[in-house]
Amino acid sequence: MSTNPHRAIPSVTELLSLPEAENWLTRVPRAVLVDAIRAELESYRTVLSSGSSAETRPSLAEIATGIDQRIERFSRSPLPEVINGTGILLHTGLGRAPMAEKAVAAMAEAARNYAPLEINLETGQRGSRTSSVQTLLCKLTGAEAACVVNNNAAALVLTLAAVAQNRDVIVSRGELIEIGGGFRLPEIMQTSGARLVEVGTTNRTHVEDFRRAVNHDTGALLKVHPSNYDVAGFVESVATGHLVEIAKQESTQRADPLPVIYDIGSGALEDLAPHGIGAEPSARAAIEDGADLVLFSGDKLLGGPQAGIIVGRQLWIERLANYPLMRALRVDKLTLAGLEATLRLHLEEELAWKEVPVFALAKTPLSELTSRAEEIVGAVNGSLAHSLAEVAVSDAYLGGGSLPHKHLNSVAVRLHPDEISEQEFASRLRSGHPPIVPRLHQGNVLIDMRSVFPRQDKTLIQAIVNAIQIA
Ligand SMILES: *Cc1c(COP(=O)(O)O)cnc(C)c1O
Secondary structure, three states, X not given: OOOOHHHHOOOHHHHHOOOXXXXXXXXXXXXXXXXXXXXXXXXXHHXXXXXXXXXXXXXXXXXXXXXXXXXXHHHOOOOOOOEEOOOEXXXXXXXXXXXXXXXXXXXXXXXXXXXXXXXXXXXXXXXXXXXXXXXXXXXXXXXXXEEEEOOHHHHHHHHHHXXXXXXXXXXXXXXOOEEEOOEXXXXXXXXXXXXXXXXXXXXXXXXXXXXXXXXXXXXXEEEEOOOOOOOOOOOEOOOHHHHHHHHHHHHOOOOOOOOEEEEEEOOEOOOOHHHOOOOOOEHHHHHHOOOOEEEEEOOOOOOOOOOEEEEEOHHHHHHHHOOOHHHHHXXXXXXXXXXXXXXXXXXXXXXXXXXXXXXXXXXXOHHHHHHHHHXXXXXXXXXXXXOOEEEEEEEEEEEOXXXXXXXXXXXXXXXXXXXXXXXXXXXXXXXXXXXXXXEXXXXXXXXXXXXXXXXXXXXXXXXXXXXXXXX
């Protein structure tokens, strides 16, 4: 029998008495250091108990280096800058929309100071925390009223609960979506206490399907933009205008009106098609078509902070604002500040296209992306013994559930290291400083330039060179 391999590992106390410990303790609290030591030792125990030979036993110096790295990680920014090389502009895994400088500044100021959230500064009386954001949202969408909650999923739960609890909500089978991250419409419906009534089929739902299903138990008609998939071919869905007609007719037969709710998902305020980025439903069009409540995210095409925005008729918005759940879903001063600053940019189209980062990235000319890619390729190849990088044609995407089939023309830096696999190289890029998240495509490591900010180009070059030079 061999001896117990764990004996090869020093104790926590032993490591705490190393000369390095003094330096570690100037960088992190003692409790953090002890955790780092334990975690480091644990990693060796796992290796040793898997039956490896004596050679894998770590030296003290090796262990100390490991501890040092763990401490270093603790001292870094909690959510450090990442270079997004995926070409997906609204990447949910990377925090969706990066925000405009003015929004960032507004959030920092609100965070640092006291803010007039519920005080009217003229009268000194209690005021509304959200009135200026509401005014802007009404102006930008043409709605009568607006309110803001934590995210669009929350907006949907609140709306269904406040408007249709214990009543039927009619939805087309073609719109029973799952967005990802646990957002599935039937479950949201259940959480809200509304009863789901499905009509039509996966590919075709007609006006008649809705008309037949409506009765005095109906609490709302719901339309959901199937944002992350595309049913093509023999398809039909019911337009907002038709739902509104049905609801109007039904409303004449009863005391309380029947609302039409439309979850448009991505939150384009206006039609973006003239700008060549496809046909997402716009909030303004949904309001014009007569929807009573229109729901969308703050951090998708709007380019603002995470938020759920609800615009629509005064009557219904008031009902939501006074519903007890509202208190649990409300946003903080940071979100309000960031959202208001972002909405102000949207008041002027030219300003929005220049300063809202998602818009600016989406419309960067291909020629500009190409010359930046060429410069990066030149610099990377120039600092290595062999040529590793080349410019390649690529497709970028809006993401965030927008237009899955619709790509944006793009250019990528393609990397083909010859001594390691693509997976290994991608992993090195992701663990660099700053991390680069590339796209793996048909055995290539691509860094799509459309989602990289020009200010990141220099850092990107260095990070690629570093990743290839790791021994
Ligand atoms: C993205 C999306 C949601 C979820 O929005 P969050 O802001 O992430 O909560 C809901 N509905 C649709 C149609 C969406 O596209």
